[in-house]
Amino acid sequence: MLTVEEALNKILAGVSALPAERVPLLQARGRVLSEDIFADIDNPPFDNSAVDGYAVISADTTGASPDSPIRLREMGEVTAGSVSGQAVTSGTCIRVMTGAPMPRGADAMVMREDIREDSATGGAEKNVLVLEAARVGDHVRRAGEDVTRGQKVLEAGTLVGPTEIAMLAAMGQAEVSCIRKPRVAVFSTGDELVEVSIKPGPGQIRDSNRYTLAALVGEAGMELHSMLHLPDDQDATESAFRTAAGMDGGQAADVIVTSGGVSVGDRDYVKPALEKLGSLDLWRVKMKPGKPLAYGRIKNTVFFGLPGNPISTMVTFELFVRPTLCKLAGQTDLCRPLVQAELTDGISHHPGREEYVRAFVTIKNGRYLAQPTGAQGSGVLTSMLGANGLIRIPESSEGLAAGDPIEVLLLSMPSTAPTQSVHSEKAIS
Numbered sequence: 180m181l182t183v184e185e186a187l188n189k190i191l192a193g194v195s196a197l198p199a200e201r202v203p204l205l206q207a208r209g210r211v212l213s214e215d216i217f218a219d220i221d222n223p224p225f226d227n228s229a230v231d232g233y234a235v236i237s238a239d240t241t242g243a244s245p246d247s248p249i250r251l252r253e254m255g256e257v258t259a260g261s262v263s264g265q266a267v268t269s270g271t272c273i274r275v276m277t278g279a280p281m282p283r284g285a286d287a288m289v290m291r292e293d294i295r296e297d298s299a300t301g302g303a304e305k306n307v308l309v310l311e312a313a314r315v316g317d318h319v320r321r322a323g324e325d326v327t328r329g330q331k332v333l334e335a336g337t338l339v340g341p342t343e344i345a346m347l348a349a350m351g352q353a354e355v356s357c358i359r360k361p362r363v364a365v366f367s368t369g370d371e372l373v374e375v376s377i378k379p380g381p382g383q384i385r386d387s388n389r390y391t392l393a394a395l396v397g398e399a400g401m402e403l404h405s406m407l408h409l410p411d412d413q414d415a416t417e418s419a420f421r422t423a424a425g426m427d428g429g430q431a432a433d434v435i436v437t438s439g440g441v442s443v444g445d446r447d448y449v450k451p452a453l454e455k456l457g458s459l460d461l462w463r464v465k466m467k468p469g470k471p472l473a474y475g476r477i478k479n480t481v482f483f484g485l486p487g488n489p490i491s492t493m494v495t496f497e498l499f500v501r502p503t504l505c506k507l508a509g510q511t512d513l514c515r516p517l518v519q520a521e522l523t524d525g526i527s528h529h530p531g532r533e534e535y536v537r538a539f540v541t542i543k544n545g546r547y548l549a550q551p552t553g554a555q556g557s558g559v560l561t562s563m564l565g566a567n568g569l570i571r572i573p574e575s576s577e578g579l580a581a582g583d584p585i586e587v588l589l590l591s592m593p594s595t596a597p598t599q600s601v602h603s604e605k606a607i608s
């Protein structure tokens with residue numbers, strides 16, 4: 180039986196990024212760029228004002244202060260989106276709004292806050308009093324100071340978030356070439372499962388895993404191909420896998436993920452179906468929760484048969500499926516951060532399998548603290564509720580004590596302990 184690490188390495192070695200496709204700009208968010216992006220123009224494209232104020236010749240303002248203001252004649256105004264035909268000459272200024280091009284002749288901006296209107300002025304002539312000296316370049320954004328034309332602004336392989344969208348938009352990329360996101364088909368299996376809207380009868384339980392898996396796929400930023408419940412029936416199982424793998428002529432899922440029916444029970448049909456239609460490349464991993472796990476392929480579709488106990492489903496998805504989806508999506512950061520933490524309570528453990536214990540992780544005095552969430556049965560949904568970390572107990576461990584250093588896989592960033600956070604509602608109330 181493989182360890183978690185061996186299994187993950189084997190799985191990841193067998194998959195590579197999906198092909199690229201061109202998508203409208205906003206759809207690039209959450210995808211990985213498949214090409215370098217070069218600036219098609221300077222950014223900013225022209226010298227412009229960083230403030231609302233007055234374009235001046237800085238030498239005209241030398242020595243200006245509230246006690247000895249310097250009078251300049253206001254020649255006109257330029258708003259964002261227009262270009263001034265006028266030039267600033269010695270003794271004059273032009274009113275400029277933020278983002279408007281600098282008028283010719285001017286070499287600095289004086290902020291409106293450092294200007295007083297000159298009430299002594301009469302007639303059509305308008306003068307202002309400068310209260311603060313300007314230096315060359317003050318409050319002016321130079322053309323190309325951010326990006327110059329031809330410069331590489333984004334590299335192939337970059338995961339696109341809002342900031343990358345900003346750069347792509349500024350560089351005129353209305354369509355972007357990205358790695359396709361994996362489409363994932365999700366199946367729950369089991370004759371005991373009923374739809375969420377139904378009150379379970381004798382021997383029945385609600386089908387939570389199908390929704391869990393669909394939500395995990397969405398949370399990983401991937402696309403759902405389909406989600407179905409399968410009875411414990413060989414023909415129905417094979418037929419559903421054939422369809423999801425595109426063997427009936429429809430669109431193939433890139434990945435199939437099933438829950439349940441993957442062990443050695445009389446009515447566990449996932450493994451036999453996978454073996455019949457494709458290949459079983461890995462079965463069972465030396466871990467808890469989640470020992471029965473099948474991995475393989477049907478045609479080009481990657482196949483994961485996860486165990487049916489809800490916590491086992493979630494933990495094995497996290498450890499194996501999520502990194503695989505990220506790799507297919509072209510990402511390079513495949514796994515969650517593994518951090519050193521201090522254990523708050525003792526945990527018993529019998530040597531033999533690596534164990535993943537759900538935990539609340541917080542930060543106190545700059546260190547991670549991990550508190551197990553309570554009863555850890557693989558069907559105990561509450562053990563995962565609110566958990567933001569998985570404590571990794573080594574295979575050989577004979578149990579851990581409070582205060583022991585441990586490794587934790589961070590599922591999401593912990594907050595600081597409530598007493599330290601001024602933003603925490605708990606700290607305020």
Ligand code: AMP
Pocket residue numbers: 367368369371372384385386387388389438439440441442444486487488489
């Ligand atoms: P199995 O792996 O099919 O033997 O299932 C293991 C345990 O997980 C059994 O107690 C099942 O009833 C439970 N289980 C399987 N599938 C689901 C599901 N979709 N939702 C909730 N529990 C499930």
Ligand code: MG
Pocket residue numbers: 368369370439440487
């Ligand atoms: Mg079952």
